[in-house]
Amino acid sequence: MVRAIVAGAAGRMGSTIIRNILQTEGIELAAAFERPGSPAVGQDVAEVLGLSERTGVVVEDSLEKVIERGEVIIDFTFHEASLAHARLNARYGKAMVIGTTGFTKEELAEIHDLARKHFPLVQAYNMSLGINLLYRLVELATRVLGEDFDIEIVEAHHRLKKDAPSGTALALAQVAARARGWDDSSFRFCREGLVGERPRREIGIQTLRAGEIVGEHTVLFAGPGERLELTHRAASRDTFARGAVRAALWVVGRAPGVYDMQDVLGLK
């Protein structure tokens, strides 16, 4: 039985992941924690999630207090928090699954460096099966359609999302850029005013924020006389949570290093 520690237990993803753990064989909820000062601290997880039966797991206020209770830490919180958790975990070597987005390049590089030295990590901006297949489709479409086709990415999320563009949109742009031999300097995040004609060497990334949209990504290829649009729509956070639980079961016992959902899903 894999014992999981869930960070951000009261959050949209943390709570959905806990529900999925409670319904999945082979994994159990060993501990849960929240930001110090969160109203969830000190409550049974069942109270936080609105479940009828108590779980016996009380929400704590730091990873340090619970880290020895489990084999894997599942972290969908905030960029600075996930980095702090990875730094602490470097002393313990527990497996980690990080789904948080919004890292600076330096923060992500430090997390990857810590993982290569100290613990196995699955880090992915999107844990859904569909998006991980979309990465492959975008790579193929970019190569087959060639540079006559302009690439634009549009993402839409709920009004409470803190970072923009989404981590997934950035990852999709990276896949397309790599397939063209370009780098991040080709990314164009918004347009306003007299921007002039669109340069060829550009991947547009546009952000929508509205209502309760769970997560939608479209990659548009527009070329001579035709346009191809590849769209993924997540209908519920369960799709990400199922991926996170699958990643947690997969990563325990692996060698220190950085893995992604393509590894977990066998898409490489």
Ligand SMILES: NC(=O)C1=CN([C@@H]2O[C@H](COP(=O)(O)OP(=O)(O)OC[C@H]3O[C@@H](n4cnc5c(N)ncnc54)[C@H](OP(=O)(O)O)[C@@H]3O)[C@@H](O)[C@H]2O)C=CC1
């Ligand atoms: N990889 C994927 O498939 C997916 C990734 N995400 C990403 O996951 C992250 C979380 O998203 P979401 O659940 O919607 O956000 P929420 O804000 O709902 O949840 C984050 C939770 O983490 C808590 N938190 C913040 N700091 C700490 C800390 N130091 N220790 C413990 N808990 C902490 C927050 O508390 P408080 O609110 O009090 O600050 C909050 O409860 C985002 O970066 C999002 O982009 C989301 C969906 C899918």
Ligand SMILES: O=C(O)C1=N[C@H](C(=O)O)C[C@H](O)C1
């Ligand atoms: O914050 C969210 O909700 C989501 N964030 C992830 C991202 O930034 O890519 C993934 C998903 O689309 C939901």
